[in-house]
Amino acid sequence: MALRGESLRRSDCMTEFNPNEASFLAQLAQWNIRVGIIGGSGIYKLEGFEIIGSVNPETPWGFPSSPLTIARNAQGVHVAFLARHGLTHSITPSGVPVCANIAALKWIGARAILAFSAVGSLREEIAPRDFVVPSQIIDRTKGVRRATFFGEGKDAGVVAHAMFGDPFDEILRPQVEKIVRETLAKEEPNVKVHGDKTAVCMEGPAFSTRAESLMYRAWGGDLINMSALPEAKLAREAEISYVLIATATDYDAWRPAEGSVHVAEVVACLVANVAASQKVTAALVNPINELVKNDDCEAVKAIRGSMRFSIMTRPEAIPESVKPRIRYILDWYK
Numbered sequence: 001m002a003l004r005g006e007s008l009r010r011s012d013c014m015t016e017f018n019p020n021e022a023s024f025l026a027q028l029a030q031w032n033i034r035v036g037i038i039g040g041s042g043i044y045k046l047e048g049f050e051i052i053g054s055v056n057p058e059t060p061w062g063f064p065s066s067p068l069t070i071a072r073n074a075q076g077v078h079v080a081f082l083a084r085h086g087l088t089h090s091i092t093p094s095g096v097p098v099c100a101n102i103a104a105l106k107w108i109g110a111r112a113i114l115a116f117s118a119v120g121s122l123r124e125e126i127a128p129r130d131f132v133v134p135s136q137i138i139d140r141t142k143g144v145r146r147a148t149f150f151g152e153g154k155d156a157g158v159v160a161h162a163m164f165g166d167p168f169d170e171i172l173r174p175q176v177e178k179i180v181r182e183t184l185a186k187e188e189p190n191v192k193v194h195g196d197k198t199a200v201c202m203e204g205p206a207f208s209t210r211a212e213s214l215m216y217r218a219w220g221g222d223l224i225n226m227s228a229l230p231e232a233k234l235a236r237e238a239e240i241s242y243v244l245i246a247t248a249t250d251y252d253a254w255r256p257a258e259g260s261v262h263v264a265e266v267v268a269c270l271v272a273n274v275a276a277s278q279k280v281t282a283a284l285v286n287p288i289n290e291l292v293k294n295d296d297c298e299a300v301k302a303i304r305g306s307m308r309f310s311i312m313t314r315p316e317a318i319p320e321s322v323k324p325r326i327r328y329i330l331d332w333y334k
């Protein structure tokens with residue numbers, strides 16, 4: 001649907017908005033987008049929503065993995081969608097421009113992110129096709145991904161240490177789990193839902209060895225992916241409530257009698273998982289939007305301003321040059 005006053009470049013299939021144009025920005029303010037959705041492996045678009053158009057903002061950290069799709073549901077709630085690995089899955093887990101993705105979602109207004117991820121199961125009881133809304137995560141990425149908005153290395157200019165004891169938003173997470181359970185009980189009764197589990201995020205792109213897979217089990221890991229970090233950390237720094245919705249595709253490599261995981265197995269499972277994820281997304285948007293729709297909401301108040309206490313650098317020592325970047329993700333920063 002084209003909107004009055006917008007200057008648009010029409011592609012064959014989708015209206016492309018200019019992120020710098022005043023009329024688009026005015027329209028954006030009216031849409032009041034609060035929920036961002038990150039599609040993982042297999043999820044490259046939203047189903048069951050009216051697609052309004054797309055916008056590709058250049059953030060101080062570059063462009064996101066894909067333009068943001070702006071979509072609206074039947075109740076008129078607008079959301080933004082991003083394909084983590086790009087629209088054709090051309091970006092490796094280590095190559096995802098995570099800072100740009102989170103910054104772009106903050107720019108468009110997101111206060112909550114529902115992040116989907118295909119995962120391997122490290123537990124017998126989590127079968128392929130099951131859904132998991134984890135509460136904890138173990139970081140096994142290898143330092144090759146930029147993991148903070150606040151600069152890295154000795155020339156950072158500004159140093160911040162975000163609280164991350166509870167890596168997923170503890171107000172939204174139980175709500176998300178409940179809605180996922182209710183939705184799948186109705187729509188996909190054979191799919192089990194698990195909560196309160198521990199994810200492991202590894203570097204990839206190769207899958208784990210059997211020894212590693214067994215080690216993660218011994219550490220208490222229940223599922224494994226390659227994408228949830230630093231995504232969840234950066235969302236915390238940008239004061240966006242982040243919840244991971246994991247869909248199991250395989251048993252990784254720990255089961256002695258089985259072959260270890262390969263992509264064909266993952267892809268075979270993805271088709272069913274993606275269909276279920278689209279139903280879950282449709283069910284989540286209204287209630288989660290309700291929980292973050294304005295700055296007076298409990299979930300928003302709980303996270304907004306939390307980074308004030310995380311910045312260690314003395315204010316007078318923070319270079320002017322880095323301040324616009326901080327303001328891009330934290331609107332209250334002076």
Ligand SMILES: CSC[C@H]1O[C@H](OP(=O)(O)O)[C@H](O)[C@@H]1O
Binds near residue numbers: 116228
């Ligand atoms: C396709 S198997 C490995 C790949 O799948 C997961 O991606 P995402 O989290 O974006 O769904 C996993 O993290 C790996 O990147």
Ligand SMILES: Nc1ncnc2[nH]cnc12
Binds near residue numbers: 202225
């Ligand atoms: N076994 C596995 N390891 C890491 N990431 C995955 N994504 C899906 N299955 C996975």
